[in-house]
Amino acid sequence: MAMLEFIPQLGRRALQTVPGLGVASRFLLSSLLSVFNRHFSFQQLFRQIYGFGVRSLILMVVAAFFTGMVLGFQGYYALVRFGATSALGTLIALSLLRELGPVLTALLFAGRAGSALTAEISSMKATEQLSAMEMMAVNPLAWVVAPRLWAGIISVPILCAIFDLVGIFGGYLISVPVLGVDGGTFWAQMQSNVTFSGDILTGLFKALCFGVVVTWIAAWKGYTARPTAEGVGNATTLSVVTASLTVLGLDFILTALLFS
C-alpha cells in the first residue's frame, strides 16, 4: 500500500519539478544573454567579481592550505608502506586538481558568496527594490542578476586555481620539510605525471560548471523567494543546501564523463 502510493507521488513530484526546471533555465538563459541589454554594466560585473574575491579569498586560502597539509600526511601514510613516497607530490597534485580543488571551492563558494547572493536578491525583492527598478524601466535581470551570475561563473575557476596552488604548497610543506620526502623528487614526479589538458584543464572545467550551478541556484532561490523576512531566511538556507548537493551530484556525473 505504502509503495503503491509512493510511486504516483514520485511521479507527481517529478512532474512538478520538470516545468520548474524549465522556468529556472529560462531565467538563467535570459539573465546570461542580458549582457547585450543596454542596462548591463561591466562596471557592475567587475565590482561583483571583486566582491566575490574579497569575500571568499581568505576562506579559500586557509581551507586549501589545511586540505593540502592533510593530503600530505594521509598520502605519506598510504605510500610509505609500498616504499612509494616519491609519488607523494603526484598524489597531492592529482587529488587537488581533479577533485578536491573544484569541489571544495564550489562548496565554500556556495556557503560564503552564494548564500550572500541569495540573501541580497531576496531582500531586494522583499523590499520592492526589484519592482521599483522595473517601474523605472530598468530590467532587474540585466542590472542586478546578470552581473552577479557572470561574476560567479568567472570567479569560481579563478578561486579554484588559487585553491589548487595553495593546497599543493601546503602539501609540500608537510611532505618535504616535515616528513622528509626528497624535494627534488616531489616536484619532478609531479611535473612528469600531471598533464595540462587531462588534469589541470578538466579540473578547471569542473570548477566552471560548478560556478554556473552554484550562482544559478543562488540567484534563482533569491529571485523566487517569498517576499517576507521569513522567505529571505528560508531561501538563503535552501540555496546553500541545494547548491552543495547539486555540486556533489554533478561532480559524480562530470568525473564519470571526463575521466573515464
Added chain:
Amino acid sequence: MAAEALVELENVRFARGSHPVLAGVDMHIPRGAIVALMGASGGGKTTMLNLMAGTLRPQSGQIRIAGQDLQKLSEDAMYGLRRQMGMLFQHSALFTDLSAFENVAFPLRRHFRLPENLLRKLVMMKLEAVGLRGAAGLFPAELSGGMGRRIALARAVVMDPMLIFYDEPFTGLDPISVGIIASLIKRLNTALGATSVLVSHDVEETFSIADYGFILAGGKIIAEGSPADLRASDSALARQFLGGQPDGPVPFHYPARQDYAAALRDSHAAGEVL
C-alpha cells in the same frame, strides 16, 4: 466624464489562482487629474496599479494608456512607456546600498548619458522640491519613514513622468509628514502637468487633494465621482467605507461555519475552544 482619458480600463479581470481579485473593472482617468482609488486592504488596489504599469497582465479586458493598448505592446515598448511613468511604492523601495542622491539619480544614470554637473542640477532640483536637498548624502537606513517616502517621491518624478502612481503614500506616517506628502502630490501634479493615481484609505487627506475618486469593493468599482458626489453617495458600501463603520455591507465577522451559540456549545462539550 467629459475630459479626455489618459488611462482607460475596460472590463478588466484578474485572478490569483482561483481567487478573483478584479472581476470586471471599468475606469476612465482624465488627463491632468489627481484620481483617488479607495477600498479595503486586500481588495486589489496595488494589483490595479501594477496592471496599469504593465508589470502584471490582466486575464481579460483592455487597458489603454494614452491610447496605446498595453496587451499589444512588446516588452521593449512596455519598458519605453514605463519611462514616462513613476511609482511611489507602499514601502518606499529605496535602494539600500545607494545614498539618497544616488537613489534619485538612478533612473537618469540608467537612461541618459548626462554630464555630471547637469545630472547634479536635475537631482538637486527634485531634492529641493521635496525639501530634502540637505539629506542628499544620507543612506536609506539613516532616513525617517517620512523622509524616505519623500526621497522615493523625488526618485519617482525625476524623469518628469506623465503618469504617477502613489501606493498608500500616507500609511505609517506622522500627521505632519502626511500633510507634507499630500501637498507635494498636489504640487508635483500641477508642476509636471502629470496625471496622478492615488491609492489610499486616508479618506480626509485624499479628498483634500483628489479631483475624482473610485471605490473598489468585491473586485468592482462600486462608486465613483468627485469627493462631494462620493460623500453624498447613497450606496451603502460607499457610505460604510467613507464613514469608517465597522459593520455594514462588508461584514465585521469573517464567515464562520457554525453560528456563535452552536460553537460555544460544542467547545464546551469538547472541553476546548475552536
